[in-house]
Amino acid sequence: MNVCGCLVHAAPDRVDGCAEDMLAMDGVEIHGRSDEGRFVVVVEDTPSLRASETIMALHQIPGVLSVTLTYHHFEDLTDTPAQAPLSSPTQSGAQTHDHL
Template identity: 60%
Template sequence: MQRLRDLPKFMSRRCHCAGTPTSTTNGNYSMNICGCLAHVAPDHTSAAARVMKDTQGVEIHAETEDGRFVVVVEDTPSRLASEIIMDLHQIPGVISLTLTYHHFEDPADAHPQPDAPSPTPSRRPTQ
């Protein structure tokens, strides 16, 4: 359990994908980072790990012998982290995948511009 409590510090020090900005519909860049705990059936761990590692926006940070994975998911230019997380649920052998940490930054929020038009309510990438 202590390892999960240290996840935010761990990600900020060692995550290769954390902090990669993605473009929003209003042209700004944002950072959406999701820390997840995945539990995979023991006889599917190798195959599930391979699929996760091959998925853009996903990075495995830790794995236990009993099939638990600490996974970081972030938005990509073409997909939201939430969509990627839903796909991870569909990997054969995945018993559960829970969101344990979430961080979102929008640089536009850091510097308010009272005269700027309101951004669209959706951050979903446009096709």
């Protein structure tokens, strides 16, 4: 799973057109929007495109002035079991700082 949060800035006279173009793209959701042309957008991988490719395509929408990646989360969703750590910090002699 690959999830990216982006801020998209569009020309104020192209806000509606940019919104339509972004929503027409697979893996793109608009979570916030201002009349001045700022969008909060989430982009996810799709079966045919990586999120990074979709973000690059956002740059090509007429009226989009900038796209800024503000959040990224990647998680491997394969069914491999998680491995337990070989030892905990207290077992290996490392100091812990519970008061922090």
